[in-house]
Amino acid sequence: MRCNLITLLILLAGTSAHAGVYGRLEKLPPIPDTHRSIRLLLGELRDAETHDSVRPVVSGSLRAEFLALRERLKTTPPSGPTSELMDLGVCELRLGQPEKAREILEALLSRVPPEAPERFQILANLATTYLALGSRGLGRDFLERAYLIQIQAIKAWPDNVAKAPAGWTLPTWRFLLHAERLQLKLMRGRLLEATSSAPGTDLNQAGPDSVFEGPLFADGDAYRAGPAGRAIWEILPEDATDLIRQLVVWMPLDNRVYWLLGEVNNASGETDEARRILEELANARQMRHVRLLGRHLEVLKNTPPQTVATDNGGSTTADQSPTGDPPPQPELTVNLGSFWRIFLVGIATGAMGSVLIRWQLASLRSRR
Numbered sequence: 001m002r003c004n005l006i007t008l009l010i011l012l013a014g015t016s017a018h019a020g021v022y023g024r025l026e027k028l029p030p031i032p033d034t035h036r037s038i039r040l041l042l043g044e045l046r047d048a049e050t051h052d053s054v055r056p057v058v059s060g061s062l063r064a065e066f067l068a069l070r071e072r073l074k075t076t077p078p079s080g081p082t083s084e085l086m087d088l089g090v091c092e093l094r095l096g097q098p099e100k101a102r103e104i105l106e107a108l109l110s111r112v113p114p115e116a117p118e119r120f121q122i123l124a125n126l127a128t129t130y131l132a133l134g135s136r137g138l139g140r141d142f143l144e145r146a147y148l149i150q151i152q153a154i155k156a157w158p159d160n161v162a163k164a165p166a167g168w169t170l171p172t173w174r175f176l177l178h179a180e181r182l183q184l185k186l187m188r189g190r191l192l193e194a195t196s197s198a199p200g201t202d203l204n205q206a207g208p209d210s211v212f213e214g215p216l217f218a219d220g221d222a223y224r225a226g227p228a229g230r231a232i233w234e235i236l237p238e239d240a241t242d243l244i245r246q247l248v249v250w251m252p253l254d255n256r257v258y259w260l261l262g263e264v265n266n267a268s269g270e271t272d273e274a275r276r277i278l279e280e281l282a283n284a285r286q287m288r289h290v291r292l293l294g295r296h297l298e299v300l301k302n303t304p305p306q307t308v309a310t311d312n313g314g315s316t317t318a319d320q321s322p323t324g325d326p327p328p329q330p331e332l333t334v335n336l337g338s339f340w341r342i343f344l345v346g347i348a349t350g351a352m353g354s355v356l357i358r359w360q361l362a363s364l365r366s367r368r
Helices: 002-013 035-049 062-073 082-094 098-111 119-135 140-156 170-196 240-250 255-267 271-282 291-301 336-367
Strands: 307-309 315-317
Touching: 035 062, 035 082, 035 240, 062 082, 082 098, 082 119, 098 119, 119 140, 119 170, 140 170, 170 240, 240 255, 255 271, 255 291, 271 291
Parallel strands: none
Antiparallel strands: 307 315
């Protein structure tokens, strides 16, 4: 009965809640817009979140920054500044300690009044913390708690950019709002999966999270290397890649969200980057046993280099610059007829000059 009630609440709630990660060390959008930059950022975030107290700390890394901030804030009393306690909770979350983050954020939330401007950020951080706990396989109750906290978070979300935190622009406020709605759909889908699946089910086998409407990623023989056609792009928002990158930044250790980024890259026609992500999942993240991932990766591996149309009607491979043939150089030609005419006129002129000179000399001698 309780499972049925939760399922009904999920279906009725729609897309009305938010959850992200907000703190002084978190970067506001726009996030890195190159594949190399986003991989470097995710590598640092995963390194920070992989908790290991004896591992050396690399100076200047994100892990070093979070450790230093946590060390500075850990003596903050429970009645201390709201911003410091929230940052302390985010540090624990980013350093792979969601249990400690939950304690800090729940205690902070209990004393923050409903009208406090920071309340929506505290709720969002707490919802993401519960999602992290639920994603570790600790039980459906954590996913349920994350979802219910999101419902509270939307009520505290700023109505417009004028009420948003300092430094937020209208594009920032709008982008984060859309990213949060996708985060909600992700939580909703996972809670439904956990509610309806048998205990011990490997949810990785279900594929990437379905945060977009419609059958985005085909299975079996229907799967193709990108770019996707019109039917897919009528479903995907224009900034789909950036939105999924934001979810990955919020959940850097989550394999299914990272897989979703690879599939969106493929839909955008960036098949090489999609293949790299799926290969990382299969090898470094030990997901080779996931059947759907293996089939998609095989398709991407067997895809020949894409051709790109050029302006002159030709084509080139995707890893080459689409340059056309150089313009034809003018040929140097000689008109032999004109040459011989000039040559003969020159000879005739020379001969006549010679005759005139000889005649002039003869005249001069006769006068003497």
